[in-house]
Amino acid sequence: MRAVAVHPLTAGSLEVRDVPDPVPHQGELLVGGLAVGVCGTDKEIVAGEYGWAPPGHDRLVLGHESLGRVRTAPPNSEFQAGDLVVGVVRRPDPVPCGACARGEFDMCRNGRYTERGIKEHDGYASQLWTVESDYAVKLDPALEPVGMLLEPTxxxxxxxxxxxxxxxxxxxxxxxxxxxxxxxxxxxAALLGVQRGLDVHVLDRVTAGPKPALVKDLGATYHSEDIDQVTSQVVPDVVIEATGVGQLVFDAMAGTATYGIVCLTGVSAKGRRLSVDAGTINRELVLENDAVVGSVNANLRHYRQAADALAKADRGWLERMITRRVPLERAAEAFTAQDGDIKVIITLDEGC
Known part of the structure; x- marks a missing residue:
């Protein structure tokens, strides 16, 4: 079969190559790959900045935003041939730590977890893959065109x-x-905010392309002004920061309502220094009972929450988020940004 692979920590090593067909072990599904999404983590791995091959191997199969169709399933499992499924990314560490032992492997304390397509475990960017039935999530068949959005959700x-x-x-x-x-x-994040019945505002610097219309059609408000202007106008109770831009992070922290919560989901680049008024930031956080929390990865509970959210969303709106579908043999094109890109996916099956 064909798969998208790299030599981790080696820029320019991306290739579509033949790899052996996987053989499912006891308790595993055999899945025909339909598509994988491409995100910033994948681009960092391709650039040679990140990633670990499985032990004893020098190559890593990419792909953690998966979507596939079950070929075979273990007896007495909840799955059957034809089911639409997504594979969970992270696996708990083998010790395990206290969090992993309780199913909270997204909160692993010792860093010995593995991740499909990222850390010591081949990913899902292949024509066939296997996954433990305990780490597979079934999707509504109607979500086939957009199911690879489950992991980011x-x-x-x-x-x-x-x-x-x-x-x-x-x-x-x-x-x-x-x-x-x-x-x-x-x-x-805006979609889930709207589903909660909240007044949602989205800030991005672009004024053209599909983003403003997607936000408007969601029933939210799009902004492209400076963040200080936006926060003074909106005075948000909650900020979800999804850029990782250092200055924006601190400006968001300073712009909430009393008892405001800022959740950081964007990963910032290292080595960029800023001058900040730490005293004022600390004073406001303390005196207004504000909170700042980082959040990354997900456990099985969040996969089920995300599947419910996508099932309730307008499928046409979700499809508009996918701005390019790149066939497997031209996978390298998915890692070069183009104007108007939002979500780029690699199709693993000609019918997807």
Missing amino acids: TVVAKAWEQIERVGSRAWFEPRRVLVTGAGPIGLL
Whole structure:
């Protein structure tokens, strides 16, 4: 079969190559790959900045935003041939730590977890793949054109769960939400905010292309002004930061309502220094009972929450998020940005 692979930490090593067909072990599904999404983590791996091959191997098969169709399933499992499925990305560490032992492997304490397509475990960017039935999530068949959006949706499902848990330390009825960044994570965060009945605002610097219309059609408000202008106008109870831009992070922290919660989902680049008024930031956080929380990855609970959210969403709106579908043999094209890109996917099956 064909797969998209790299030599981790080696820029320019991306290739579509033949690899052996997988053989499912006991308790595993054999899945025909339909598509994988491409995100910033994948681009970092392709650029040689990140990634670990499986032990004893020098190559890593990419792909953690998966979508496939079951070919064979273990007896007495909840799956059967033809089911639409997504594979979970992270696996708990083998020790395990206290969090992993309780199913919270997204909160692993010792860093010994593995991740499909990222860390010591081949990913899903292949024509066939296997996955343990305990780490597969069944999707509504109607989601086939957009099912590869499940994994990024899990990221924001967890973010919203974290926000609501932090908020519940006292009376918490948020009304206004600001999402910074209108990429896939930002748009999906906005979607889940709208599904909660909140007044959602999205800030992004672009004024052309599909992003403003997607936000408007979601029933949210699109902004492209400076963040100080937006926060003074909106005074958000919640901010979901999805850019990782350092200055924007601190500006968002300074612009919330009292008892505001800022959830950071964007990963910032290292080595960029800023001058900040740390005293004022600390004073406002303390005196207004504000909170800042980081959130990354997801566990099985968040996958189920995300599947429910996508099933309730307008499928046409979700399809508009996918701005390019690149065939497997031209996978390298998916890693070069083009104007108007939001979510780019690699199709693994000609029919997808």
